[in-house]
Amino acid sequence: MEFPRQRLLAISEELGRAELEALKFLSLEHIPMRKLEAIQKAQDFFEVLQEKGMIEAGDLSFLKELLYRISRIDLLEAQLGSSREEMERELQIPGRARVSAYRYLLFQLSEDISEDELKSFKFLLGTELPKCRLNPKTTMLDVFTEMEKKGILGEDNLNILKSLCAEINLVLLKRIEEYELNLFGEEEMVITEEHRGRTGGPEAHARWRPSSVTADSPASWNEPSQLEAYKMTSRPRGVCLILNNHNFAKAREAVLEQKNLKDRTGTDVDAAALTRVFSKLHFIIKEYRDLTAEQIRETVNIYRCKDHKDKDCFVCCILSHGKKGIIYGVDGQEVPIQELTTSFTGQNCHSLAGKPKVFFVQACQGEACQKGVTIETDAGEQDSSVETDARFQLDCIPAEADFLLGMATLQDYVSYRSPRQGTWYIQALCQHLEYSCPRGEDILTILTAVNQEVSRKSCNQNAEKQMPQPSFTLRKKLIFSVN
Incomplete structure (x- = not known):
């Protein structure tokens, strides 16, 4: 047991506070929330994983997956002898991933949400979540955790999250819909696609094409579409x-x-x-x-x-x-x-x-x-x-x-x-x-x-x-x- 413990100590010393919180969030399917909330140090987190049998001398696959999920490839390679490519191949095998697709989706969303968007989430959830849980230090992972506690977010309960994303950032909504499409298949998404077609969602833009210029249009005429447009690509605008x-x-x-x-x-x-x-x-x-x-x-x-x-x-x-x-x-x-x-x-x-x-x-x-x-x-x-x-x-x-x-x-x-x-x-x-x-x-x-x-x-x-x-x-x- 000495070999993995030495490696665990070395890894824990390299992890920051935000990364520890991410590891805890990704482990919620395996460790009770109440126990995770009490953990303040990476060493304590690894101790709990060992107690639950998630880390063993001959099996560090869950730890490898966690480090891969939070993009600490340097620790994955230096301390555990694995590479990004190896983990990608491993996690493509059915049943090998131990972090659920749902929880990894939430983690990815949290990584892409800006500070201003986080404030918008907190504002819109002001009547749903305790105000003491929506202070300036509250992260997006904290918000997701509180939503789960209140029963308004879950693997089969994404409607409120989708509504919030539709209000705040359509790119986030599209990520969730792609997750649902991969999870449930195209037939389950027919109603959603039809709804977007009626309301002019992002896919409506993808389907729309300007009418082509007729063959006998005078070449000297300037089409209105040739007028230059203002740059409108920054995030936020x-x-x-x-x-x-x-x-x-x-x-x-x-x-x-x-x-x-x-x-x-x-x-x-x-x-x-x-x-x-x-x-x-x-x-x-x-x-x-x-x-x-x-x-x-x-x-x-x-x-x-x-x-x-x-x-x-x-x-x-x-x-x-x-x-x-x-x-x-x-x-x-x-x-x-x-x-x-x-x-x-x-x-x-x-x-x-x-x-x-x-x-x-x-x-x-x-x-x-x-x-x-x-x-x-x-x-x-x-x-x-x-x-x-x-x-x-x-x-x-x-x-x-x-x-x-x-x-x-x-x-x-x-x-x-x-x-x-x-x-x-x-x-x-x-x-x-x-x-x-x-x-x-x-x-x-x-x-x-x-x-x-x-x-x-x-x-x-x-x-x-x-x-x-x-x-x-x-x-x-x-x-x-x-x-």
Whole structure:
């Protein structure tokens, strides 16, 4: 027994804390969770393996597999005399692998999940798992372990995990589906494949091909597809900043004569839709709720000062009350939209120079329409300054290149919001992004479809309408790829 114990000591001295946690996680089918949680040192872990008969003088196959699984090939070769190729051949033999495919899948997912994605998992699981288990030191393996304890994750119970991955990173979802395909075969996956075909999942993009150019097309014509596209390959793509104002009690308490701003019931439906869609498009979601005008400025300044050099894009979604050219903070104070967009020009934010800056603004831009009975408008009550402001032409988008501003409505007009279903504009925007981005459509094509859908809606018997208005200084195609 002296030979393996010497080797075990040498191996234990080389393993870091994270690697020990990975070994413990991969061994959960063989050692009780309660016993593993008490282990703090690699030597103690190996002692437990020996007690369970998982390591013996003449059989170190499980230890070899563990080291192979965590990619410590150096220890595998130097201490146990095996190679990567040898282990690959060995584990291809049916019945030889002792780490289950399910547990190895979870380990691989944990290795590929970024810090921001881990935060998203913790946030989405906030109501399912104990808060004390979701502290900053909690790893993804810890999250998986807690999900198993709660009974919401298991070898035959991957639905919640798949739903989370669909919200956070479609690549992770695809990994799970590939695992299921290998495990259950193609027949078991038919329903899933049909569902993706209807909802425009990642495979829908793989099936879609642009129509070919006809043989008699003049060679001198430039096809639209030849237009250069912005780079959109970084992971994550960038930040999607959501400024979500719902509670306007501060404005009402201030007894401002010119504003009677109601709470924006339904705005959280919009924020959830934006979070879902832009997470799928590989953006880091940063949502801020109920900001005063000054807090809006401070928040925007924080992201203006950040280093975006490793990102491809910046997106800002503003959900609030407003009037022409401005949005309201929850204190009823005004913030010019132009002030927010100009913060991200190349001069003010160098790391975003030459990269697309996208703003979606859900807010009224005037009082031209009366609100319906069951649908509210995103504006305060009529005040004496609206008509004067309405005559003033305010350019909200900087003259500098690479900006896109999507406004929920035309200047001088209201936009509509359902307390239950969210706003016409944001809901249409999210639906079309979710459907069209996997098909490779550019943002201007998508926004045209949004215009068409919203313009067809009517708020009441008077057939009052809403027409969104995009404006842009983009120089290239902007395509939010899902891959």
